Amino acid sequence: xxxxxxxxxxxxxxxxxxxxxxxxxxxxxxxxxxWYKQEKKAPTFLFMLTSSGIEKKSGRLxxxxxxxxxxxxxxxxxxxxxxxxxxxxxxxxxGNEKLTFGTGTRLTIIP
Amino acid sequence: NAGVTQTPKFQVLKTGxxxxxxxxxxxxxxxxxxxxxxxxxxxxxxxxxxxxxTTDKGEVPNGxxxxxxxxxxxxxxxxxxxxxxTSVYFCASSGLLSNIQxxxxxxxxxxx
Numbered sequence: 001x002x003x004x005x006x007x008x009x010x011x012x013x014x015x016x017x018x019x020x021x022x023x024x025x026x027x028x029x030x031x032x033x034x035w036y037k038q039e040k041k042a043p044t045f046l047f048m049l050t051s052s053g054i055e056k057k058s059g060r061l062x063x064x065x066x067x068x069x070x071x072x073x074x075x076x077x078x079x080x081x082x083x084x085x086x087x088x089x090x091x092x093x094x095g096n097e098k099l100t101f102g103t104g105t106r107l108t109i110i111p
Numbered sequence: 112n113a114g115v116t117q118t119p120k121f122q123v124l125k126t127g128x129x130x131x132x133x134x135x136x137x138x139x140x141x142x143x144x145x146x147x148x149x150x151x152x153x154x155x156x157x158x159x160x161x162x163x164x165t166t167d168k169g170e171v172p173n174g175x176x177x178x179x180x181x182x183x184x185x186x187x188x189x190x191x192x193x194x195x196x197t198s199v200y201f202c203a204s205s206g207l208l209s210n211i212q213x214x215x216x217x218x219x220x221x222x223x
Contacts, residue, residue: 042215042217088153097210
């Protein structure tokens with residue numbers, strides 16, 4: 001059974017700090033890993049990673065995949081209160097379009 | 112471009128009542144999904160539809176039925192609501208050969 005585990009479960013930091021969120025996975029025939037941000041409503045797509053060692057970047061957010069060690073990290077630099085959210089990672093199941101989600105990391109940024 | 116639209120946004124039911132949650136997408140996506148999200152449990156797949164005319168069970172299908180009415184619409188029905196079905200329900204869709212799912216704003220359901 002496919003498994004996605006995120007750590008930490010929650011994180012509280014001050015505005016301006018840098019944070020690293022972790023996602024490890026055990027997935028049959030791995031194809032990709034996705035990161036989502038969920039504020040009060042719908043999860044919104046951030047990144048999809050398919051290749052090891054290639055960083056994806058969007059503003060202050062970046063993510064990288066390590067297919068040998070089976071994990072990914074999401075970095076946020078110079079955090080702002082608007083970064084407060086639950087961050088989810090997910091991996092597609094083999095042979096279909098279903099995603100297995102981790103339980104998420106709740107990030108709280110204190111002004 | 113509306114993306115994925117869910118109705119209603121909020122609903123309160125009494126135990127035993129029935130209701131249908133509606134979902135429509137305007138992105139011409141083939142696949143559609145229904146999830147529930149509970150505290151500490153993450154997103155769990157209830158049912159999904161890989162294409163018009165097909166539906167399959169996900170991780171937690173008991174107590175639910177679905178209908179893929181056409182390519183745009185995928186509804187979730189609770190025939191006899193139970194307090195254990197109190198949750199936030201999300202609909203999502205994805206395009207052909209894409210793993211990126213796009214989510215609706217959710218329906219917060221309380222069953223008393």
